[in-house]
Amino acid sequence: MSGGELAILAENLTFMYDEGTVALRDVTFTAGHGEFIALLASNGSGKTTLLRNLSGLLEPQEGSITIDGENITDLLPARLYTKTGVVFQNPDDQLFAPTVHEDVAFGPRNMGLAEEVVESRVVLALESVNALELRHKAIQHLSFGEKKRVALAGVLAMRPSILILDEPTAGLDPAGESGMMRLLSRLNREEACTVILATHSVDMLPLFADRIYVLKKGEVLKSGDATDIFCDHEMIDRAGLRLPYISALLHEMKQRDGLPINGLPLTLGEARKRMLELIPEEILLKKLKDSVC
Numbered sequence: 001m002s003g004g005e006l007a008i009l010a011e012n013l014t015f016m017y018d019e020g021t022v023a024l025r026d027v028t029f030t031a032g033h034g035e036f037i038a039l040l041a042s043n044g045s046g047k048t049t050l051l052r053n054l055s056g057l058l059e060p061q062e063g064s065i066t067i068d069g070e071n072i073t074d075l076l077p078a079r080l081y082t083k084t085g086v087v088f089q090n091p092d093d094q095l096f097a098p099t100v101h102e103d104v105a106f107g108p109r110n111m112g113l114a115e116e117v118v119e120s121r122v123v124l125a126l127e128s129v130n131a132l133e134l135r136h137k138a139i140q141h142l143s144f145g146e147k148k149r150v151a152l153a154g155v156l157a158m159r160p161s162i163l164i165l166d167e168p169t170a171g172l173d174p175a176g177e178s179g180m181m182r183l184l185s186r187l188n189r190e191e192a193c194t195v196i197l198a199t200h201s202v203d204m205l206p207l208f209a210d211r212i213y214v215l216k217k218g219e220v221l222k223s224g225d226a227t228d229i230f231c232d233h234e235m236i237d238r239a240g241l242r243l244p245y246i247s248a249l250l251h252e253m254k255q256r257d258g259l260p261i262n263g264l265p266l267t268l269g270e271a272r273k274r275m276l277e278l279i280p281e282e283i284l285l286k287k288l289k290d291s292v293c
């Protein structure tokens with residue numbers, strides 16, 4: 001694929017912080033239009049540094065980045081920030097206005113939109129993250145999870161075509177975590193938004209990610225779909241990661257107990273199907289009859 005056909009093409013990036021830490025080494029990364037991509041890596045592997053390079057907040061010492069085929073260094077900040085929306089790891093680094101409404105309105109107002117358009121964007125963005133009832137609240141009174149959702153609303157109000165999110169589910173409760181992933185998946189499928197996120201939510205990824213990049217010490221160890229990634233046990237160990245819990249259980253039962261399961265199920269749904277295949281048909285039919293009677 002050429003750079004023009006991709007939402008993002010980053011080639012051979014090397015990034016070193018001022019005091020000498022090399023946080024990215026010869027990283028090549030692509031995101032096709034409408035793809036949902038996850039960066040999966042242990043702490044300190046370079047996820048945040050890569051996302052900051054892709055969003056123009058840091059400049060690599062070596063390598064190049066194109067967004068929709070245009071070199072990132074040629075894009076004026078105003079254009080770059082309407083193409084890419086960035087949600088930081090810590091919402092306190094992002095939120096700065098006194099109230100939720102003012103914060104979410106800041107981006108569209110800065111784009112020079114008419115006040116009624118700004119207003120409708122604020123309402124829609126807050127509705128989509130399920131936070132409209134927070135609109136008159138002071139930012140400093142929000143809980144951590146509420147701040148995460150409001151930070152995302154502020155970015156959505158700018159309607160970027162590429163969403164870059166640094167650990168959007170970190171620190172959220174289980175309902176908040178799956179709610180956030182479902183929202184991102186909806187934006188990806190229904191609004192054709194390209195989604196690139198760093199995450200430790202291993203159990204959720206097989207449900208949502210088209211492609212996963214695994215990093216270690218600033219280098220890409222592997223990229224591929226969830227099956228390519230999680231079936232490579234040696235690489236998962238080397239990266240200091242783990243399998244989704246359901247896959248780990250079934251892998252263990254295959255290896256240690258000889259359970260004759262096909263492939264490696266990555267989700268609860270797949271695991272259930274594979275387990276049902278192991279139950280003799282007559283037992284299933286009897287269960288079905290019993291439940292009807």
Ligand SMILES: Nc1ncnc2c1ncn2[C@@H]1O[C@H](COP(=O)(O)OP(=O)(O)OP(=O)(O)O)[C@@H](O)[C@H]1O
Binds near residue numbers: 022
């Ligand atoms: N501002 C900075 N100055 C110097 N070194 C930094 C700076 N920011 C990050 N680093 C170093 O760069 C490396 C990569 O850090 P980065 O924050 O990109 O990792 P990460 O994968 O996002 O980690 P985490 O999962 O903990 O968020 C680490 O070794 C870190 O210590």
Ligand SMILES: [Mg+2]
Binds near residue numbers: 047048089166
């Ligand atoms: Mg990080």
